[in-house]
Amino acid sequence: MTRTYTPWFLLAVALGLAAIYLFPVYWMYVTSVKSGSEIFSNPPTFWPADPNIGVFGDVWARRAMPTYLWNSVVIAGGVTAITVVLGTGCAYVLARYRNVWIDIGLFCVLMLQVLPASVMVTPLFVGFNQIGLLNYPRTAVVLAAAAKAMPFFVVLVRATFMSVPRELEESALVDGNSRVGAFFSIVLPLARNGILVCAILTFMSAFGEYIYSKSIIQSPVLQPASVGLSGFLGPNSTDWNSIMAYSAIYVTPILAIFVILQRRIVAGLTSGALK
Amino acid sequence: MRFLNALRDGVGFDILLVGAALLFLVALAGAPLVYNVLMSFQQVDMFTLGALFRPFVGFDNYVAVVRQPEFWLVTRNTLIFVFGSMTGQFVLGFALALFFAQNFPGAATIRGLFLVSWVMPGLVVGGIWSLILAGDYGVLNVILRSLGIIQANVFWKSDPAFSIWAVVIANIWLGLAFNMLLLSVGLAAIPRDLYEAAELDGANAFQRFWTITLPMMRPTIGAVLSLGLIGTLQQFDLFPALTEGGPANTSNVAGFWSWQLSFQLYDFAKGATVSVMMFLLVLFASVIYVRSTRHEVRG
Numbered sequence: 160m161t162r163t164y165t166p167w168f169l170l171a172v173a174l175g176l177a178a179i180y181l182f183p184v185y186w187m188y189v190t191s192v193k194s195g196s197e198i199f200s201n202p203p204t205f206w207p208a209d210p211n212i213g214v215f216g217d218v219w220a221r222r223a224m225p226t227y228l229w230n231s232v233v234i235a236g237g238v239t240a241i242t243v244v245l246g247t248g249c250a251y252v253l254a255r256y257r258n259v260w261i262d263i264g265l266f267c268v269l270m271l272q273v274l275p276a277s278v279m280v281t282p283l284f285v286g287f288n289q290i291g292l293l294n295y296p297r298t299a300v301v302l303a304a305a306a307k308a309m310p311f312f313v314v315l316v317r318a319t320f321m322s323v324p325r326e327l328e329e330s331a332l333v334d335g336n337s338r339v340g341a342f343f344s345i346v347l348p349l350a351r352n353g354i355l356v357c358a359i360l361t362f363m364s365a366f367g368e369y370i371y372s373k374s375i376i377q378s379p380v381l382q383p384a385s386v387g388l389s390g391f392l393g394p395n396s397t398d399w400n401s402i403m404a405y406s407a408i409y410v411t412p413i414l415a416i417f418v419i420l421q422r423r424i425v426a427g428l429t430s431g432a433l434k
Numbered sequence: 435m436r437f438l439n440a441l442r443d444g445v446g447f448d449i450l451l452v453g454a455a456l457l458f459l460v461a462l463a464g465a466p467l468v469y470n471v472l473m474s475f476q477q478v479d480m481f482t483l484g485a486l487f488r489p490f491v492g493f494d495n496y497v498a499v500v501r502q503p504e505f506w507l508v509t510r511n512t513l514i515f516v517f518g519s520m521t522g523q524f525v526l527g528f529a530l531a532l533f534f535a536q537n538f539p540g541a542a543t544i545r546g547l548f549l550v551s552w553v554m555p556g557l558v559v560g561g562i563w564s565l566i567l568a569g570d571y572g573v574l575n576v577i578l579r580s581l582g583i584i585q586a587n588v589f590w591k592s593d594p595a596f597s598i599w600a601v602v603i604a605n606i607w608l609g610l611a612f613n614m615l616l617l618s619v620g621l622a623a624i625p626r627d628l629y630e631a632a633e634l635d636g637a638n639a640f641q642r643f644w645t646i647t648l649p650m651m652r653p654t655i656g657a658v659l660s661l662g663l664i665g666t667l668q669q670f671d672l673f674p675a676l677t678e679g680g681p682a683n684t685s686n687v688a689g690f691w692s693w694q695l696s697f698q699l700y701d702f703a704k705g706a707t708v709s710v711m712m713f714l715l716v717l718f719a720s721v722i723y724v725r726s727t728r729h730e731v732r733g
Binding site for chain 1 (some may be wrong): 550
């Protein structure tokens with residue numbers, strides 16, 4: 160009797176835990192549609208009394224969100240392109256062989272994975288300043304952020320390549336394919352899904368990139384949405400429904416992609432991050 | 435011709451693939467790192483910023499940084515931030531991982547939803563927590579008061595005694611899900627029959643956890659803890675969103691301080707010096723990380 164009910168009881172507890180954990184996300188959406196006075200009311204209302212949907216259109220226009228979001232897309236797209244093109248080949252080689260040189264290469268990649276952006280931003284800024292790259296600030300940010308994103312991508316994609324059977328590639332070589340041919344016609348298609356998931360993860364994290372953009376890009380028309388948000392977010396901000404509406408517009412696409420691809424993303428992470 | 439052939443068909447192809455990536459990483463991560471160390475021994479100000487050769491000052495920058503009145507405060511905060519966040523993320527993550535290791539419908543899907551916190555931009559997470567942690571209208575105070583845990587409102591962001599903990603709370607929320615996911619993977623790899631055998635021998639749940647789960651999870655725990663340390667040291671976005679290091683540096687940590695020195699006070703030499711110090715800490719963490727994943731890396 161109790162045995163058949165236990166799973167459903169656990170499911171209820173799990174849903175409760177998820178509700179508590181995801182409360183901040185819910186709070187963002189609820190606060191964005193509340194009126195100004197309702198936000199500061201005590202006790203707070205957990206469901207908006209008079210939802211005001213118009214705030215989204217208002218913030219969208221007033222805060223010049225199309226420009227900011229477009230810059231975010233450009234930066235994230237550039238980061239993803241560089242990371243995928245350079246990182247995939249690197250991950251493939253690191254997965255294919257096993258010797259001292261590969262160990263050294265892997266060690267370097269792991270070490271680079273741990274460098275905090277706040278450590279790198281000072282020398283990158285001064286260096287970019289010296290070679291004149293600060294005149295092309297978005298390019299500078301793309302290069303810096305791609306170097307930040309690549310190690311993680313390599314580690315994850317390497318795990319994907321490890322799961323591609325070596326025999327398939329070897330039989331293609333026996334059949335007269337060149338290494339280049341075997342790589343593009345056999346190995347890459349088999350690893351496509353894993354690479355795609357990692358590319359999406361790279362895009363999502365670059366889409367929220369803040370520190371490099373804030374430090375390097377001075378002109379508001381070139382700044383991404385994160386810097387746009389920081390313009391009116393700080394310890395003493397009170398304009399909460401605009402901030403939350405801005406945040407909601409900013410993260411909803413990311414959250415949607417994540418929920419749709421959740422299963423694949425989790426599988427990709429678990430296979431790569433610990434192996 | 436032989437060169438082209440090697441490129442198409444031999445080891446040249448591998449060298450090209452790995453070389454392009456490594457060249458890029460050396461140029462944009464390795465070189466800046468060396469340059470950073472160099473700058474920490476130089477005099478860098480607005481006049482010499484663009485110059486290639488700057489006057490060397492030996493350890494002056496290091497002495498100046500340590501003599502800054504906020505140096506020890508920032509050190510203390512960095513330690514609180516790192517260990518507070520890691521402990522919270524690990525303990526709560528482990529508890530959740532154990533819970534979701536039970537067999538019930540939808541466990542994997544619901545567990546996956548937790549990762550939402552990990553894919554959100556840090557600045558947005560900071561903004562949401564800034565609202566939740568607000569002193570007079572923040573929802574956390576209301577909940578804690580109605581549960582009877584606190585009597586009066588806690589001004590999380592502006593009270594010097596709590597400001598660093600405000601960032602710790604937000605960071606625990608941010609990193610908890612990733613910890614849980616990695617620990618879940620480790621838990622799933624423990625063979626079921628070990629538990630069954632122990633149960634037959636009469637071991638209770640606590641004994642099973644202590645004698646089977648923990649020892650079997652040792653490599654995973656090592657990797658998760660060092661990844662947690664690295665992730666926490668990398669955290670930056672929460673600070674500008676929540677407290678900006680204030681009030682009076684009571685929530686400032688090394689990473690944000692280094693950025694402030696460089697980009698708000700334009701003292702690039704001191705900024706570089708602080709980030710070299712922080713890099714040494716990260717190096718220490720990553721040695722542990724690499725050691726704990728080494729056998730897994732080699733497969």
